[in-house]
Structures are given as C-alpha cells and as structure tokens.
Amino acid sequence: MSTITFRCPSTRQYVQQIVADETDAERNAYMLVNCPACGKVHFLNRSTHKLLGHERE
Numbered sequence: 001m002s003t004i005t006f007r008c009p010s011t012r013q014y015v016q017q018i019v020a021d022e023t024d025a026e027r028n029a030y031m032l033v034n035c036p037a038c039g040k041v042h043f044l045n046r047s048t049h050k051l052l053g054h055e056r057e
C-alpha cells in the first residue's frame with residue numbers, strides 16, 4: 001500500500017489517498033482513483049502523481 005497526494009481538478013482541494021501496489025504497475029502509466037473531494041474518478045500518473053490532463057499543475 002502506498003499513500004499518494006494529488007490535487008482534485010474539480011474542487012482544487014488536495015486529497016490524500018491510499019492505493020494498492022499492483023503487480024502490473026509498470027505496464028499501466030495511469031491508475032483510476034476514486035476522489036473523495038468531488039466523488040468522481042480521476043486518472044493519476046503512477047510515477048509523477050499528476051492527474052491526466054493536468055501534468056503541468
């Protein structure tokens with residue numbers, strides 16, 4: 001298990017999430033996270049912890 005922090009693009013809030021370490025992590029650059037701030041799901045880059053489409057933020 002790993003703890004990640006990302007910024008929700010909908011609410012602009014910083015969100016801390018615990019994610020499972022998956023065996024196929026190296027094959028998938030992005031993972032789905034359920035966002036507690038806005039209730040939606042976001043694509044999060046595993047290596048940079050940036051959201052898809054918000055890499056510059």
Ligand SMILES: [Zn+2]
Nearest residue numbers: 008010035038
């Ligand atoms: Zn969100």
